[in-house]
Amino acid sequence: MDFKAYQSQIRTLIPLRNKADFSTMLDKVFFGESTSDKFLIKMELSRLAKPCSRIIDLREKVTDETQQFTHQDIMHYLTPSADKELTAAIKLYGEYTIGAYEQVLEHVQKVKQEKSAKPVAKIAPEVDPNITENIQLDNHSKQSAARMFFVSKITVILEDGSEHQASTSNISITGLKVKLSEKSNYLDDQFIKVNFTALGNDYKDKAITGQKITYRLVKQQQEKTGFYLYLNLEDDKPAFVNFIKLFIRSNQHKYKLDVHYYFRLAREKLIRTSTLMGLSSLPIYLNATHSSALIFSLRNQANKEIIDDWRCDNSNQLPFLFSEKRLAAMLSMAKPTLATTVYCFTYISEGEEFFLSATEEELKKENLKHLFIEYGRTKPNWRCYHLTLQNYVYKAKKTYGLTDIKPSIFDDITHVATLTEIATNEIIEIDHRSDEKRDLNLLNIFVHREKQPAFVPVYDLFPDELRKEERYSFNSAIKLTAGKDICSGKIVDFSTSGLKIQLGAKESLARRSLIKIDFIDLQKLSKQFTLSNIEYRVISSGPNNTFHLQVATRDSYLTMHQFFSILIKNNPTHFQVIPLKANKQPVTSRLREAAESALHPAFFYVSTQNCKAKISLSSIADTSKALKQLFNINSKDSYENNHLALSNRRLLERILHTPLRTVSTLENPLNFECTIYVQKILVANNKWKINSYLDEDFKSKESKRKFILDNKELKQLQILHYRLTSIKAPDLAVVSSEVNIISCYAKHLSQRIEEEILKINAMIQVIDRTKQILGD
Template sequence: MTTNDLEAHSSVLERLKPLINTQLFDEEFKLLTAELPKSQQFLIKMELKRLAQPCSYYIDLRGRVDGDVRPFEHKGQTHYLDEVAIQTFEKGLKQYGQYTIGIFEDVTNTSNNFRVRHQQETNKRLQDVLSGEMSTASNPVVLASDLDATANDYKAARLIRFAGYSVRREERMNFSIDIEVLLQDDESFPATTSDLSVSGCKIKIPQAIEMTAGQKVAIFFRGLEQEFALGINNGIPYQVIDVEPTDKSYYVRLKRLPLADEKGFSDFLHHFIHGNKRRYKVNLDNTYEAVFIKGYEQFYLPRISTLPVFLSVHEGKASPSCALTTENNRHLMHYFQDERQQNVLPQMLHVRRLKQCLAKEANEHSTVLYTFTHAAKGRLFFYSATHEELLQFPELKSVFLGFGAAKPSFRVFRMSVLRTLPAHAHIPLSLPNSADQEVQKLNQPPTPLIANFIRHLRYIVTLTDISTAHSSSLYKAMSYDPALLNKLKVFGHAKLEHIPPIESASVQYVNLRSESRFLYKTTVLLEQEKGADIQAFSRDFSSKGLQLECAEPVSFSKGDTVKISLPELQKITTKHQLSGLAYEVMAVSKNKLIMNMRVIDPTNDHPGKIFFQQLINNNRSKLTMAEETPKFPGLGPALRNMYVKALDSFAFYVHRQGVRYNLDVVAIGAKPNALHKLLAKFSDDADSMTMLPLLKNNATNLHFANQLKKMKRQEVPFSYEVFLRFIPEQDHLEQSFETKFDFDFQLHSAKKTFIDDVVATDLLFAFKIFLSRTGRPDTEHIAKELGYVSTYAIHKAKLLEEELWSVVGVGEVVDITDEVLLRYNLSDEKIAEQQQKRLALLAAITLSE
């Protein structure tokens, strides 16, 4: 794209482009620019060199141009271009001799590009306004366009289904051969195969022939009989599985029925397919799909902020037995520990609460859980209440929330209950065992030890911390009668003498840390320039750093130098001075309570670093790694598989394509949640989902992208709150939604006014977005399947890798609607009315499988 300074010389640039890499360039350049100033000559030459630089950018114009887009391959790279773009690309190749920056800019700025058209229309309107020529009648057009400034340049996100890949028992080969199909009434007709496996095939038949699922036929492989003596007189029996119509024919999937006298036909097909794999190509559809989905799963699962707790059922009683942890949720396991380091989840996740959630209507098996701790006589007591339990004690609601929110330990969780089965722990590769011996080994089910451990698991309770400093301040402001404090014991949890252990297992992924971290809780004092030291506790440590949880919000920022002391650890060493240790703040959580610290060690003699190195070396067997290597090897993958087959999360992915960031992929789990259904109402098909209600004012590039640029992979997620006004019975998406992010409100009172206004007339949906920076893709997780794709279609494997490498961020969206309504102290009647309206709306929306 030529800059404004060079537009006057565009004809010169066009004439010089084909000569840029030839010997004629200098001579022609002098002739054409002889009359121009030296400064202009310099600019033209620099622009030509820039345009001629080799380019590797992937171009995808789907949904961006007015034209039919199709795959276009160039030197192993697949672009998606329309006819105008293809002509522009090929013209550029003739000019430059290779794919360059100039071609990329020309192809992405063709005249039929929606963005280019929108810009041209905007410029024209501005010129009309400046010249006073805009008529009053044209005003509605301007307003309609301005309401949805990003819609013209937007394509719906692809919808992927977690664990939605098929497992193939055997290899299929793309193979076209003449066959004869014999129907049960002895009528026959010629057809051709599309693909072939030992136990089935897909055939192409004329539209005039009718076939239905369940129908039985016999097939004669006439093409094979010309080369091989099959010796089968009555044909091979098959049964129709399904029929897929196309424009001029039908594709019919068939499974082979057993035949006693088939004379080794199965062995023949097996050897035939194995011997011709490279000649006719193996069908890679299901493996390609599996690699694609698993790659996205592995971006999301290690970064979930939600804590999945697995409950086993014994004699009708459910109790927590294990949890799936990540870097982002591990602190929640730490939070639910008392002064004895005993976990209180067994007391909190009791049967009554589970039944309360499961009794709700579909897509609403969740509640809001409020918790806080109270210290007395050196003991730590936990209190908790769900939204429904607070409704049962209306006189104690403001007491619980007002008193609890005044404590630093106050938390608000979204609690959801999912069903699971031990059988879901085994997800074999999408490759058949016959592919090779290593696949057969990798496809083995969990070991007997793991199978025995998980055999009673039936439920997964997910806990997501949705607290904010602002929401806590609103609860804290609730007035209550102090005389009722003693009655809060109804929400207290008694200490158990015998607490069943809860095993933690982490999601396995490529660990990019330079060293291992270990879980350990000890007092840490942070020095301030003015005032007393701030008390904190370590959550984990390594020789080079610490993660701290502070008792109160801190004012430190990333990059600050802080001196710390370790009074409890000082008692076990006289060799090292553990006070006044210099650390750098690497990250601070949004609520200012959690900090990641790194040693400042210019001389390589930092006392804290040396002390922790010796502590780790001398006590490695006693310390628990933060990655939490389980006592049961293989438990992590088993729990991961069970969770991915049960989750109801809404995940989205941000890709970087050149300088632009796009929200291109959305994921759905075993069942859709409220946001999936709400957006599906305005989505065009089952394989995509519009995200426009969440992308107001180009949120991807203006907010998500700017935040991701500041973040590093290991940092805690950055969170946003987004509020949607849904206006029922509207025909168009832009008329149905009004979107407000938390940063859109300059005053908190304005947020309260907005929510009151929405609840009075329309429907409120509120969500919390956890945005994480991704690192490199975990190709080890998909290595075997990706290698299989590479063997038979290396261009497809490269396309997959390019897409996964372009992912820079992953978002987790959590429904907080009920909590927001209670947070702003709406009446119980208003909350119930909103819940009923929401349930009625969502019940009327169905998603295609």
């Protein structure tokens, strides 16, 4: 039955539904209608009068400004007109009902239709093409879990013992946003106890009822709708975390999830992957307490040539860059970080190859910089590098699975270094002895004397081999239980944490589903271990009814890891390792997490839209203070970057558009480098005027030298090394879980991820070289 034709009559009867003569009034209002229609109308009135607990959130549904409004202890996000409509509806129904909820949505739809019928001409605000959003690639700790917008009464207990009644604004498994009734100044970073009074009363669960959960205050902020505290969970209470996790999961359709969290997370993961794929810097990990400091380095397609260039006489020379004496000198200059220049080359004498390397400081100390550079430049393998060195202790920033064990060598890391090859014309010193012939034997102090350094592993950030551990072929009977289904099969091969099995009958096991395995044959071999009901998770399926499984629980992992380890050890000739396609290395996800410590240059991402390249996104770490300051000039928001230093004086045409057009006709990959001299002049209203120049903009070396020295004196010069390279878009499977969640709530956001990321085809990497060129 279509009730639209009876809206006015239904609205007339709503206030009368609890009257004693309601049935008589209904008969009068609907005189002449059939009994069945009257019954349906009465049922519709009952439906509309049912209490409702749904939140009305118009923030992504309308273009008008929305605010928080509380009606009967439920927080809604409404426009002012929608708030008036909800107030009127509640007055009509006597409470917040399904009818009131639907009345507001109908009002919103009516307003939209009126606006579309009478379009209002708007003057679009002027968009600065130099402003890009900053994607924080080390954002793990900023917000590590999705929020659900949920209002519930709590008690907040401060460090001074004072108690305040408050309410949650949103919750997650790692934090809270709390609304207080009045503004006050609280001490940041203090520990706060939270008693979830309303939730505890509703659920009577010992994980939350009567519990005082410890949080840390990370931010306090006055907003339009009230005064808020942002809290991070500090308590180690797995039962509480599990309760909140289950509560969010079971109520995510009732209360709105912060889908923008998943959007930001997916975009950060994709940009981080692209950046690590195209990173031209070589991350190097050191143990400064050891005489052979170099532990390992991380390789990708963009930086692998650096490792090749540090080979001499079929020996890796990179460990000698961090010899005990040289590293001690570097660490003495690191306050707390060091950035310097490293020069190297090889030469052949009497059929023997020699490798020389020197840092900027070493050459100046020995007064041999000019001789080293002028002689080294004549060699075909002359190289110049930007070297950074800083403290580093690996700490996992995300939760790992049972089998993603931290490599033991990670515990030895004390420092991380990066080595970035640069093409430089930056030397400005004049050597007044340039006409003199100097003794080349003086350079012998920079020769690498050792020939055979200890083996230092090089790990691949994007390996072809995805296997975490050795696998062994083995045929053994098993019984598999999946829910209520039981079937038999056999092991094809195994590792200490995984299985490849083949089932006897055609079965369909869903990916990521939890199953239990009974090891029928293997149990006969062991009285020490119980090899039944071992929990595994389905990872993937293969041909001939085969499936790849991974151990799913800690108890199962400990049991199988110990059992298989003993089995292999006691039967070394019986179990043959399935050959690896590549050298075994630590878990790739942990290597990539460690590689994030090398992401301290400024990165700008170039996308192509309508056959025109533009800088669409950017990323500058907060620790890169000089770059952050430069690319925040004349920017109003700290979450934005202003690449005016790269675009003023039509610079982008020369350093971006022309290289991109040129490379499209060549087989070689894009790799464009230049030095940019940025002149910063403070003008009126604390605004900065920026002028950027390339080497070719100066009439002569002398004019460039004069420009550099004049601006150095005025402290208004910043010198950048600029590199433009092509990059590939990462596989969207990297963010499949996030995209699936986003698609359930905001399809347009999942489409926006694909549109933004898949159009990125080049990356700009900017290194600040000011101190290395100008000196102290």
